[in-house]
Every structure is written in C-alpha cells, then in structure tokens.
Amino acid sequence: MSKKVAFMQGNEACAHGAIYAGCRFFAGYPITPSTEVAEVLSAELPKVGGSFIQMEDEIGAMAAVIGASLTGVKALTATSGPGFSLKQENIGYACITEVPCVIINVMRGGPSTGMPTGPSQSDVMQAKWGTHGDHPAICLVPASVQELFTETVRAFNLSEKFRTPVTVMPDEIVGHMRERIVFPEPGELEVVNRPAPTVPPADYRPYDTSFGDVPPLAAFGSGYRFHVTGLNKAEDGFPTTRAGIVQAEEERQVRKIEKATDEIVTWEEYLLDDADIAIVAFGSTSRSARFAVNEARKHGIRAGLFRIITYWPFPEKQIADLASRVKAIITPEMNLGMTLHEVRRCVKGMTPVSGIFRVDGEPIGPAQILAGIREVM
Amino acid sequence: MGFDYGKYIRPGKLPHIWCPGCGHGIVMKGLIRAIDSVGFSKDMTSIVSGIGCASRLPGYVDFCTLHTTHGRGVAFATGIKMAKPEMNVICVGGDGDGVAIGGNHFIHACRRNIDITYLIMNNNIYGMTGGQFSPTTPTGAKASTTPYGNPDPPFDIAKLAIGAGATFVARGTAFHAAQIDKLLAEAMRHKGFSVVEILDSCPTTYGRRNKYKSVIEMMNHLKDVAVPLSAAEKMTAEQLRGKVITGVLYKENKPEYASEYRKLVERVQAG
Ligand SMILES: Cc1ncc(C[n+]2csc(CCOP(=O)(O)OP(=O)(O)O)c2C)c(N)n1
Ligand code: SF4
Numbered sequence: 001m002s003k004k005v006a007f008m009q010g011n012e013a014c015a016h017g018a019i020y021a022g023c024r025f026f027a028g029y030p031i032t033p034s035t036e037v038a039e040v041l042s043a044e045l046p047k048v049g050g051s052f053i054q055m056e057d058e059i060g061a062m063a064a065v066i067g068a069s070l071t072g073v074k075a076l077t078a079t080s081g082p083g084f085s086l087k088q089e090n091i092g093y094a095c096i097t098e099v100p101c102v103i104i105n106v107m108r109g110g111p112s113t114g115m116p117t118g119p120s121q122s123d124v125m126q127a128k129w130g131t132h133g134d135h136p137a138i139c140l141v142p143a144s145v146q147e148l149f150t151e152t153v154r155a156f157n158l159s160e161k162f163r164t165p166v167t168v169m170p171d172e173i174v175g176h177m178r179e180r181i182v183f184p185e186p187g188e189l190e191v192v193n194r195p196a197p198t199v200p201p202a203d204y205r206p207y208d209t210s211f212g213d214v215p216p217l218a219a220f221g222s223g224y225r226f227h228v229t230g231l232n233k234a235e236d237g238f239p240t241t242r243a244g245i246v247q248a249e250e251e252r253q254v255r256k257i258e259k260a261t262d263e264i265v266t267w268e269e270y271l272l273d274d275a276d277i278a279i280v281a282f283g284s285t286s287r288s289a290r291f292a293v294n295e296a297r298k299h300g301i302r303a304g305l306f307r308i309i310t311y312w313p314f315p316e317k318q319i320a321d322l323a324s325r326v327k328a329i330i331t332p333e334m335n336l337g338m339t340l341h342e343v344r345r346c347v348k349g350m351t352p353v354s355g356i357f358r359v360d361g362e363p364i365g366p367a368q369i370l371a372g373i374r375e376v377m
Numbered sequence: 378m379g380f381d382y383g384k385y386i387r388p389g390k391l392p393h394i395w396c397p398g399c400g401h402g403i404v405m406k407g408l409i410r411a412i413d414s415v416g417f418s419k420d421m422t423s424i425v426s427g428i429g430c431a432s433r434l435p436g437y438v439d440f441c442t443l444h445t446t447h448g449r450g451v452a453f454a455t456g457i458k459m460a461k462p463e464m465n466v467i468c469v470g471g472d473g474d475g476v477a478i479g480g481n482h483f484i485h486a487c488r489r490n491i492d493i494t495y496l497i498m499n500n501n502i503y504g505m506t507g508g509q510f511s512p513t514t515p516t517g518a519k520a521s522t523t524p525y526g527n528p529d530p531p532f533d534i535a536k537l538a539i540g541a542g543a544t545f546v547a548r549g550t551a552f553h554a555a556q557i558d559k560l561l562a563e564a565m566r567h568k569g570f571s572v573v574e575i576l577d578s579c580p581t582t583y584g585r586r587n588k589y590k591s592v593i594e595m596m597n598h599l600k601d602v603a604v605p606l607s608a609a610e611k612m613t614a615e616q617l618r619g620k621v622i623t624g625v626l627y628k629e630n631k632p633e634y635a636s637e638y639r640k641l642v643e644r645v646q647a648g
C-alpha cells in the first residue's frame with residue numbers, strides 16, 4: 001500500500017498530527033493565525049469520538065483542556081500571541097499540578113494585537129518565562145508542514161511522559177504555508193500514553209516520588225480519588241506551606257525536565273562540518289538560512305546551518321560545541337534578539353555572535369542572511 | 378440519628394481554614410447531605426472550585442477534587458464534563474470568584490446549559506483577601522476598598538443566571554441550613570446547568586465593617602431578609618423591598634450540552 005500523501009497547510013497538518021497522537025479533546029478561542037487548527041479539529045474530533053469545544057476566551061480554553069486531561073484524555077488548545085498571553089496563568093497551573101497538555105502557539109507579531117497576519121518569532125521567551133514562578137518548559141519550533149505534524153505528535157509524547165504542558169510554536173509562515181506531507185502510517189511514529197498508577201486507590205498519592213521524578217497520574221473517574229490544587233502541595237496532593245516539602249517539590253518539577261534535556265533536545269546540522277560561519281535559526285527563518293548557506297558556498301564562503309528544533313530546553317551543549325568549531329555565529333530571527341541572547345549565554349564569549357532581526361511582518365529572506373554572512377567575513 | 382459526615386470528609390483534613398462564624402462550613406455540610414441524598418458515587422463525582430475562602434471546600438471532601446485558578450472553576454469543570462460526561466460535576470466558589478473574575482465563564486456555562494451544578498457562596502465580599510468589595514456588595518456598604526461606602530451597584534446572581542440561560546436557579550441562605558441540601562439535591566438531579574446561590578456570611582471581613590455586632594446578628598439578618606418564593610408571590614413590591622426571595626426561582630427543561638454533543642458525535646460517526 002502506498003503512503004497517503006497530501007498537499008496541505010501547516011495548521012491543518014498540526015491538527016492531523018494531534019489526532020494521530022491520540023488527542024481526543026480540543027478547547028480553543030479563534031485567533032489568527034492559528035484558527036485553522038481549531039477548524040480542522042472541529043470536523044475531525046467527532047469522527048474519532050473526541051470532543052471539540054469553542055470556549056468564551058483563551059483562559060477558559062486552557063482551563064477546559066486541563067480539566068479534560070485530568071479525566072485521562074489527551075487534550076490540546078491552539079492560539080496566537082494575545083491568546084498565548086491570556087493562557088499563561090493556567091499554563092502555570094498545569095506546570096505545578098503536572099497535568100499533561102499541549103498548546104499550539106502560531107507566532108504572530110506583537111506585543112499586543114501587533115500584526116495579526118504577519119509572521120513573527122517573538123514568543124520564544126514567553127514560552128519559557130510567560131507564567132509566574134519557577135517552572136519547567138518544553139517548546140518545539142517546527143520548520144515545515146511535515147515537521148509540524150511530527151512535532152505535534154512528539155509534543156503529546158513529551159507531555160504524557162513528563163506530566164507537563166508542552167508548547168509547539170510554528171511561526172505564521174510555517175502555520176500557513178502549503179507543502180507536501182506524507183502521512184505516517186499508524187504505528188510508524190511512537191505514541192506515548194501516560195502510565196496509570198499501579199498502587200491500589202487507597203495508597204495512591206498524585207506526586208509520589210517513590211516512583212521517581214515523574215509520578216503516575218491517575219484519571220478522574222477511574223476509581224482513584226485525589227486532590228489537585230495550584231497551591232504548593234505535598235506528595236499527597238494537598239496544600240502545604242512546610243518549607244522543606246515546598247522546596248523539594250519545586251525543585252523536582254524543574255529537575256524532571258532539566259535532567260531529561262539530552263532526551264528532549266533535538267536539532268539539525270547542515271554543512272557544519274567544515275563551516276567557518278554558523279547560522280543558528282529556526283522555523284521559517286531556517287529555510288531562508290539554508291538557501292543563504294548554499295549561496296554562500298557557491299561564493300566560496302564556508303557557511304553552515306544549526307537549526308533549532310527544540311527551543312526549550314535550549315540546546316546549550318550543542319551551541320557551546322558549535323562555538324568551539326566556528327569563527328562566527330549569526331542568529332537571524334523575527335524578533336529583536338531573543339535567540340541571540342540565548343546563544344551568547346551558551347557561547348560564553350568563545351566566538352562572536354551577531355544577529356539579523358526583523359519585526360516588520362516581513363520574512364527574513366536568503367538575501368538578507370547572505371548579506372549578514374558577508375558582513376562578518 | 379445524626380447524619381454521618383465522616384463518610385465524605387477526608388480523614389486528617391480538618392480543621393478547615395474558615396473563621397469561627399463563617400457560613401461556608403454550614404454550606405459544605407449541606408452540600409455533603411445533598412450528594413448523599415442523590416446517591417452520587419464518590420469515584421464518579423468531581424468537585425471543582427476557583428480561589429477564595431469558599432473555594433477551599435474541595436480540599437476537605439473525599440471526591441475527585443480540583444482547586445483551580447481564581448474564577449476559572451466553571452471552565453475547568455466544563456472540560457471534565459465534556460471529556461467524561463458520565464461524571465457528576467459540581468463547581469463551588471465565592472461571589473468574587475463566580476461573578477467578578479469568573480463572570481464570563483459563568484454566563485457562558487449558563488448559555489450552554491452544560492450539566493454542572495454550580496454552588497455560589499455569596500458573602501457579598503472578597504473574604505480571603507481581607508474584605509474588598511465584590512460585585513454583590515450592596516451599594517453604600519463598607520469594604521476595605523470602599524472606605525466611603527460602596528459606589529457600585531450590585532449584581533443579582535440569580536437574575537444574571539436566568540438571563541444567561543441557566544435552566545435551574547435557586548437561592549437559599551446559610552441560616553436556612555436544612556433548605557440548602559434540598560435545593561442542591563434538586564439542582565443535582567436537574568439535567569442542565571444549575572445554579573444555587575447561598576447567601577452566606579463573612580463576619581470577619583464584612584460583618585465587622587458593617588456594624589453587625591456578632592455572628593448571630595449576621596445570621597439573623599439572613600433570616601430576616603429571606604422570603605420564600607411562595608410567600609413572595611402574595612406580597613406587594615413595597616413589602617418585598619429589601620427582601621431576598623429564596624427557593625427554586627427558575628426551572629426549565631432544555632437540551633443539555635454534553636449529551637447533545639455526544640449525539641453529534643454519533644451522527645458524524647454514523648456518516
Ligand atoms: C488572578 C487572581 N487575582 C486575584 C487573586 C486574589 N484573590 C484570592 S481570593 C480573592 C477573592 C475571593 O472572594 P470570593 O470568591 O468572594 O470568596 P470568599 O473568600 O469571599 O469566600 C481574590 C481577589 C487571585 N488569587 N488570583
Ligand atoms: S474571611 Fe470571611 S469568608 Fe473567609 S473564612 Fe473568614 S469568615 Fe469565612
């Protein structure tokens with residue numbers, strides 16, 4: 001049997017990726033440029049016995065997603081800039097209560113209403129620091145329609161495995177562009193489901209660290225009764241203000257992701273083996289960067305591309321290693337230097353790092369990146 | 378023989394955080410009796426809340442409980458009900474939680490007519506944060522942020538619920554304890570979004586500032602203002618001034634959201 005091939009939009013592929021991953025609940029509120037994810041799921045979810053609900057706002061949508069996930073169902077929401085801001089309080093709630101869920105944020109210009117139809121990559125810091133308090137963050141930044149499908153599947157897998165919200169952030173160009181996609185067969189991609197508790201209900205504690213840093217989460221209505229609160233809590237799920245317990249729980253929540261960094265972080269290297277200049281880019285900008293690298297090589301400049309796929313946790317080790325191999329790093333991005341800052345943090349002055357920034361709603365094209373490469377030569 | 382609350386109270390979770398004389402404890406007991414009388418199983422019942430003194434209730438009772446973010450309880454509850462319609466879903470919270478920060482979720486849950494029972498403990502104040510005025514604080518009343526008297530007009534929660542499309546709306550008071558479980562039980566049996574507002578008392582942050590000399594005086598006030606619907610129907614507008622009508626104020630049968638959605642799913646799957 002030949003594989004199913006289609007020509008489709010990124011946001012549509014994202015919705016199909018969610019279904020493939022086993023997502024059976026969606027709650028959202030319409031916002032450009034993410035709305036197609038909701039539109040497709042409103043049609044697809046009933047077909048597989050799932051539920052779609054359009055909520056009254058993004059805050060309610062995030063809340064409904066967490067509520068649904070607590071019943072054991074894989075749940076998704078999709079939004080863009082202003083809606084992503086509104087969801088932040090409840091994203092923090094999902095972090096501290098350790099409820100798996102996936103958030104799609106199709107990046108548009110900001111702050112505020114900004115440029116609803118213009119592409120942007122300026123939410124990467126919000127994806128890590130948007131909600132208050134110390135908390136873990138996983139954020140994936142796909143660069144193609146195919147990858148938006150597969151990264152949505154991976155987002156669900158990571159969220160189920162680590163009991164944490166995961167954000168997938170295509171920029172508007174990746175969300176809206178149309179290209180060829182080959183649908184993976186059922187079983188071809190790994191699909192992870194959260195483990196059910198193995199102890200009898202009377203012994204169940206929702207944050208029982210005797211099962212490690214990611215304790216099993218029971219489903220409401222499965223015979224396990226427990227309490228979930230956004231207050232600092234002890235292993236039994238009930239609120240506590242006892243200093244030692246609060247400290248230990250907070251540290252565990254951050255540690256469970258930090259120590260799995262090598263397992264989570266993904267990236268792609270293109271022509272970096274002999275490169276003097278490395279472009280560090282992600283999303284649609286990385287596509288322009290690939291063109292620019294090819295162009296540069298035609299002119300005898302040894303350039304290469306480091307494409308970030310997992311933005312959080314940030315590929316710190318890989319960037320540090322890159323810095324030891326090249327003479328200069330350039331970070332083209334549709335913001336005013338968020339990745340530049342992060343790369344400099346990893347490079348620790350080993351190599352000069354400069355940026356190419358654009359926040360006018362226009363993509364960064366190959367020519368602009370090529371000019372940047374010439375400048376550092 | 379007295380009612381055995383122990384069957385539903387989580388071992389080791391009492392004493393509660395509520396002040397002496399707070400009405401929330403009376404309401405919690407009414408809720409427990411109501412659940413017992415309708416026979417909801419503990420495993421298949423979820424009790425959800427927002428943030429506030431009233432919203433601390435779920436921590437004490439032995440169900441699938443969810444203490445969420447301020448004002449968002451109804452939205453979390455909506456997710457639970459949609460994802461697992463066979464669960465009994467009850468949402469509880471205060472006046473500030475429900476009709477200030479959570480007002481949007483509240484009216485939309487009413488409109489959808491999703492099968493959730495929503496218990497609002499209305500003490501006319503933000504108790505937990507020390508007594509700032511809420512959307513139900515009477516005009517002229519004193520709160521920590523209305524030192525010259527409250528300039529705002531209040532909401533009538535029951536009217537708001539009816540206007541927004543709730544299909545069961547009832548009101549009681551913390552003084553009329555025996556009525557609380559009856560109203561809540563009827564609400565839980567109702568298929569659709571049911572709202573039960575219990576006029577409650579916060580002696581600590583509201584009574585003190587508004588010249589109620591004691592908890593008893595506050596309770597007596599609830600007794601005095603409450604007029605059962607049956608009696609109210611025979612009274613003139615003049616006689617009803619300053620009174621609050623109690624009982625089942627509105628009831629209507631309409632398609633319920635979660636089950637209608639399941640029908641849609643079946644239709645789509647049938648092709
Ligand atoms: C987003 C957010 N804003 C403000 C608060 C602070 N806060 C906590 S409880 C509360 C008011 C609670 O009042 P109500 O719902 O009437 O409950 P009560 O304490 O009176 O029972 C407020 C304003 C908060 N926790 N979260
Ligand atoms: S502050 Fe008021 S509402 Fe809160 S527990 Fe005390 S009496 Fe009850």
Ligand SMILES: [Mg+2]
Nearest residue numbers: 471472502504
């Ligand atoms: Mg109150």
